[in-house]
Ligand SMILES: Nc1ncnc2c1ncn2[C@@H]1O[C@H](COP(=O)(O)OP(=O)(O)OP(=O)(O)O)[C@@H](O)[C@H]1O
């Protein structure tokens with residue numbers, strides 16, 4: 001079995017003339033939880049969207065399970081087993097919870113999708129209760145669960161989460177991180193983007209610190225938790 | 238009383254054609270935020286296609302109907318692929334100007350190929366008047382209303398229940414996230430144009446039954462009125478387009494019934510102005526979300 005799941009090598013991403021990502025390289029090994037931390041505007045979402053194929057890098061390469069994916073369209077990348085829970089959840093507000101989940105399984109056949117749906121409902125019983133409800137009327141926490149469940153519908157090998165704790169009460173944040181750990185234990189490799197560095201590092205194996213489009217530091221999560229510079233910048237002293 | 242009913246039927250007949258055409262405007266706007274002003278000219282192409290198949294190729298009306306609807310569908314998708322897809326990330330104004338350009342192109346092309354004068358479209362559908370409760374109704378009016386209602390019911394089913402229909406809703410709500418779900422956005426947009434154009438094709442056939450003439454600019458006014466219907470119902474909303482279409486048809490019928498038929502077109506545009514001033518989102522439209 002391949003060990004390296006995702007390999008990002010020297011990517012440079014631009015928004016028009018803005019050079020947002022400057023020569024970033026990193027990797028995620030199978031079974032890991034890797035976190036990408038950094039301040040607002042550091043470029044975390046840009047990296048995830050580049051890996052997902054929504055944005056293109058001018059240089060370098062992105063490979064997933066040893067296959068180059070840097071020039072694939074997003075739906076091919078999802079079909080290959082790489083899903084993203086986007087920043088701000090982005091559930092389809094005018095569709096029901098269950099329709100949202102169905103969209104997550106878009107690349108899969110009917111029987112497989114039904115199986116995934118049963119799995120997701122098992123993991124998120126709340127979503128099953130709310131399955132006929134319009135997603136726009138779900139609470140923030142429920143929407144986050146829906147966004148995660150929706151990404152799981154494609155049965156990804158690698159799940160990328162962009163700030164899943166954003167805007168949630170502390171108790172819900174705990175719950176979300178608990179679920180991320182469970183998913184990882186069930187065999188899903190995780191790439192977690194967070195501003196809540198403390199929480200992210202507490203469940204991660206390794207971390208990368210991103211500063212204005214560049215990787216400033218990379219180390220094991222425990223080292224980063226004790227790194228003075230990181231403590232100062234991201235862990236509140 | 239019978240006059241009221243017959244005017245009502247007239248209104249429903251033209252209203253259902255407006256509704257069919259308005260659906261294409263609304264669906265396309267919903268998915269790529271484009272007011273596709275070439276949409277009305279699809280109707281003209283449908284009428285010429287029906288005329289061509291019957292008069293030039295001397296084939297039967299059933300084939301003419303099928304081929305005309307097919308021609309509209311293919312044309313809609315070709316326009317989207319050739320003219321709109323390359324502009325997907327351009328400013329919306331470029332897209333709008335392109336749509337107007339395509340409209341002129343189609344009208345002038347038709348004039349070049351078929352001449353500026355009208356061509357008489359032979360009867361595509363015919364049948365005896367239908368009598369309900371002592372009142373006689375024109376066969377074509379009844380067929381028009383029934384075909385439109387059935388088409389709209391099928392469209393509603395498509396959009397609500399099928400995988401492709403749900404993809405259309407997802408893409409129109411959030412294109413980026415739809416891509417992250419594994420939805421093929423290009424295919425979904427083309428499919429939307431195909432469905433919208435097929436509905437315009439059906440509208441074109443029904444219109445040609447009522448007014449059996451094909452002329453290069455016939456789609457312009459019809460298209461504009463359907464556009465007003467889409468705005469009235471709430472552009473981007475499918476039930477809104479249906480409702481708007483019927484409202485416009487009935488409004489015209491009422492104006493004619495009170496003897497002001499010269500004001501028919503004026504009233505439609507007065508409705509547009511009132512809607513834009515009073516409630517720009519239309520009857521069933523949602524507040525416009527700026528897309529990110
Ligand atoms: N669509 C865009 N157009 C222009 N610039 C953009 C766009 N999106 C992001 N940027 C810029 O690129 C940089 C990186 O943005 P990005 O969203 O990746 O940051 P982030 O680390 O995810 O921030 P946050 O924690 O606030 O989500 C920022 O300077 C941002 O202003």
Ligand SMILES: [Mg+2]
Pocket residue numbers: 044045046087162
């Ligand atoms: Mg971000």
